[in-house]
Amino acid sequence: MASRGFSFQMPSVGPSEPISRVMRHVFLDHQSATPVLPEVFEAMRPYFTEYFGNASSLHQHGLRVRDALATSRKQMAGLIQADNPDDIFFTSDGTESSNLAIKGVAYANERKGRHLVVSATEHPSVMNSVEFLEKQGWTCTRVGVTPAGLIKLDELEAAITPQTVLVAVHHVNHDIGAIQPMREVGRLCAAKGVPLYVDCEASAGWLPIDVKDWGAALVSFSAHRFYGPKGAGVLYRNRKARIVSILHGGVQEGGRRAGTENVPAIVGGGVAAAIAADRLQARIAHTGVLQKRLWDGLSSRIPYIQLNGPLPGPDRITTNLNLSTEFIEGEGQLLLCDLNGIAVASGSSCVSKSLKISHVLGAIGLDHALAQGNIIMTLGEANTVEDVDYVVETFATIVKKLRGMSPMWDEFERGVIDSVIAPTGRGKSFSAHAAEVSGKPAH
């Protein structure tokens, strides 16, 4: 097998079919990024040119931006109901915040114990930080979730030992939108006297967050998920929680995070947080209506499609739909969506550089073939009813096209393989068939 270098070519004009001249653009990947609001951008602008000082400087250029950081700290604290703005640390993004929370607490409490507890569906920045610590001699228990993706509280309780120094449970899952029972998790941790770290990357700006109600010791989020700029990550730390720095240098951020603060991003992030707090209920209501319309439309137009994660309702964030369309693969769906102006994500192995399905889909026990056909749509403020109707029509056409090309759809229709979503009782499972033709045991 030859390995070829890949040279990316930017076509000046699209391939034979016109991929430009798209009739409509619908951005349904708000889990990855959101546009910076005009008022956020305007707030940032002077901090690139006029107020360019370094917050560590003692002259007025420095003092001015230090004041701007303090304002942002208050705005960020307000979004999560934190009493003390000084408990807010600025980082580069959610990944850095997770690394600081996990490694910072682990190293600070090394003498107390070297055991961590995390849910099995945490973001890779948590899972991989934990894996790193395991290589250094820590142990970690990964707590399972229900098929809907909600943490098993009895397993969580059983996992905590006298050596446990941190419990990490995310508020909302980034893939399947499951809202975890944070109050119960918080009470459980409080009863055991173990600090709780809550990754709010997928929920901040879209759901109410109350660090006091949860009794959370640490909470992380970042502004680019709620119409702020990239580069404005936050770690909230209750001052009772011991933590050490993992970036060593100057004494910025109370010595917890060395490195020059990204002032424009932090200023913009603060404004975005204030706007998010203000518009929270309106955003929830708007995306909730669209989520229902989108799922109702897709599920009535497309046979053998299922929603992964909790049903729309109190256990699911209003922005997220995680879909599995049977007998076709996710990357093809993503590409055809993109060619029709619709931006979506996928947890299929084909879109991952490691050729593995999303670990979240594995943790909820999703059939491998269904994970292959995964598409993630995340709604935002600017999406409209017309957008949703366009997506339903277009996606139904895309599914039909890809099923027409799929040997699996044909074999399902001939009764060779069966559906996982709605079994007919005829034929073998897709996974068993896939194992047969690839000569490997079933996943």
Next chain:
Amino acid sequence: MSDTYTLYNPTVMDHFMNPRNMGDLKDADGVGEVGAAACGDIMKISLRIKDGRIEDARFKTFGCGSAIASSSMATELIKGRTIEEALSFSNEEVVDALGGLPPVKIHCSVLAEEALKAALEDYVKRHPEAAKAVAAQPVSA
């Protein structure tokens, strides 16, 4: 916003969007269906063979854009070749004809080669007389 950014090069995108030879052959002389253990993709190639030459080829693929493009290109390349020629078909030909694939997607072209070889194997099984003609070159998938 620019509309011209695509994940794959224009040739791959073209074969993904307008796949050649997609479908089945009712009177196929050989059919091969293979799966990639690594990612879970599945590819099926059907061949019509006359007088030791591949007259027609069709594919069906459950897989990503580059898997669909690889099978489309493989069937294009293989039409008109003799069985002997087809037996030495390599995934590199697919990669070259497509103008390159991302490194992580090279295995898609390997799957196309395997599907083709499996279809030839099926043909030889069904037509033992043809096996003699190609005995010098054992089929390997």
